[in-house]
Amino acid sequence: MMDENNYYIYCIALNAFDIEEEVIGHNHQIIFKVVYKDLAAYVSRTALTYFETSYDNLQCHEKVISELMKNTGVLPMCFSTICKSKESVIEMLQKYYDQFIQNLEDVAGKVELGIKAFYKIDFEEEDKKDKELLKIPKDYMLKRYERYCNRQKQINEILLPIETSHKVLVEIAADSCYTKPLKNNLIFNASYLVLKDKKECFDLAVEEMQKNNPAYKILYSGPWPAYHFVNIVREGEENE
Numbered sequence: 001m002m003d004e005n006n007y008y009i010y011c012i013a014l015n016a017f018d019i020e021e022e023v024i025g026h027n028h029q030i031i032f033k034v035v036y037k038d039l040a041a042y043v044s045r046t047a048l049t050y051f052e053t054s055y056d057n058l059q060c061h062e063k064v065i066s067e068l069m070k071n072t073g074v075l076p077m078c079f080s081t082i083c084k085s086k087e088s089v090i091e092m093l094q095k096y097y098d099q100f101i102q103n104l105e106d107v108a109g110k111v112e113l114g115i116k117a118f119y120k121i122d123f124e125e126e127d128k129k130d131k132e133l134l135k136i137p138k139d140y141m142l143k144r145y146e147r148y149c150n151r152q153k154q155i156n157e158i159l160l161p162i163e164t165s166h167k168v169l170v171e172i173a174a175d176s177c178y179t180k181p182l183k184n185n186l187i188f189n190a191s192y193l194v195l196k197d198k199k200e201c202f203d204l205a206v207e208e209m210q211k212n213n214p215a216y217k218i219l220y221s222g223p224w225p226a227y228h229f230v231n232i233v234r235e236g237e238e239n240e
Helices: 055-068 086-095 097-107 124-133 137-172 196-212
Strands: 006-014 032-036 039-046 074-076 110-118 175-179 186-195 217-224
Touching (some): 006 097, 039 086, 039 097, 055 074, 074 097, 110 196, 137 175, 186 196
Antiparallel strands (some): 006 039, 110 186, 110 217
């Protein structure tokens, strides 16, 4: 029989709530709370010290947090956060107590919503043609630079309507962050921290964004736990 003394941590909450309906985590283990002062870590027991980043494992992690956040605001922990004992969980809550409290205050009454915008940009064919037509290195490099300038202009033009809509969403949100991956047709990937009572307003703004940009595939997701807006500085990372 495996010794399941390790504790997998899903999230942290303030003023520990009791789990009214049974929530099941990894390896079909029941979720329970470990309390320190007014903080609670919601955990399940496991024999493992690390979980593979598989689809099923990630889905289980997300499902547990989504179930728990129905009760109150929670601070999601990173996937595969595991402590070796109940005492270690309490030590973690004690060690980062002030940061947990601050982060919980920052996300209280808010949810995370996501926007992904897709648009097909394919420059590979142009590169192949350049190599075939231009055999002289200098001509090839000049052509490459010309292509680069034209691409940047094209990319800016493609991003402009999405960034215009983004500015509207930022006005509604309490906080936001985004990247421009420009990979696999994903040109814009943003997360927004939105007050629950402003979600309907945010929904309408996203609908307008989708309606005004039919050439783009715009995916709207959430509400999620506030993963992108949790900021815990671990010991030894202060100056990194």
